[in-house]
Amino acid sequence: MYNEKPIIYLHFDTLTSTNTWVKENAVSLNPDVLTCVTALAQTQGRGRYSRPWISPRSQNVYTTFYCCIESQAPYLFNLGQVLSLSCARILISRGFSPAIKWPNDLLLQQKKVAGVLCETFPVLDRVGIALGIGINANMSISELATIDQPATSLAASSSTSWDIESLVISLATAFSRDLMQLQRQGFSHFQKEYEHLLAFRGRLVLSDDGIAGFLEGVDEQGQLLLKIQDGTLHSLRANALRPID
Ligand code: BTN
Numbered sequence: 001m002y003n004e005k006p007i008i009y010l011h012f013d014t015l016t017s018t019n020t021w022v023k024e025n026a027v028s029l030n031p032d033v034l035t036c037v038t039a040l041a042q043t044q045g046r047g048r049y050s051r052p053w054i055s056p057r058s059q060n061v062y063t064t065f066y067c068c069i070e071s072q073a074p075y076l077f078n079l080g081q082v083l084s085l086s087c088a089r090i091l092i093s094r095g096f097s098p099a100i101k102w103p104n105d106l107l108l109q110q111k112k113v114a115g116v117l118c119e120t121f122p123v124l125d126r127v128g129i130a131l132g133i134g135i136n137a138n139m140s141i142s143e144l145a146t147i148d149q150p151a152t153s154l155a156a157s158s159s160t161s162w163d164i165e166s167l168v169i170s171l172a173t174a175f176s177r178d179l180m181q182l183q184r185q186g187f188s189h190f191q192k193e194y195e196h197l198l199a200f201r202g203r204l205v206l207s208d209d210g211i212a213g214f215l216e217g218v219d220e221q222g223q224l225l226l227k228i229q230d231g232t233l234h235s236l237r238a239n240a241l242r243p244i245d
Contacts, residue, residue, distance in 0.1 A: 004176040018064035019132040031068035061135035080104040086174040099199040111152035204245040207238035
């Protein structure tokens, strides 16, 4: 039995968006392996909530992983969380101390360094997944200042430049292993490690579905655990949250 999914790498010079390319070309891709699509530049890189994702040439990682899963797979919601964890690990192995901002942003010193965009679409009787990740690798401080939220890059946080190809290969290798674990064992295998890296633990936060509480961690399904005013624990699948203390 394999411990990781076989990986196929597809590399492009310029795409509008690696996620868009995957969605438009999924029919020609093998649904039973992990396809890793990268581009040197994106002309219409997209983030969550239809925000643009600034994608200057040869400076950052722009990657989308494509795979197919069973419809109703209980771990669908966890794919982005696990990719952020795989990414956190490869950053830790390079000497960084990342935190995960619920559900799958990566922060360095409270500034965003990477984000994940998970899109799904039907493929025959299964679900196609376009799981995109952007890692700000070598963007300069002046370019980072054009982003509409506090952002950093690996280079800005370490005064060293980083090899994009090696980041992609490490990430794809880590994620192919983690994806297999997720499919076999569910999110509970990752719960403690994810919780350990979760930003704002113990702080009062407000979720985008209007629930305020102290951030305790995540449950075995990867749902957010908030301790609300009456002392009870609430698990929820909010899209975003922010600290309010
Ligand atoms: C976010 O934090 O809002 C998610 C950002 C996701 C950006 C990546 S870059 C590669 C892939 N292609 C895109 O157009 N978006 C994702």
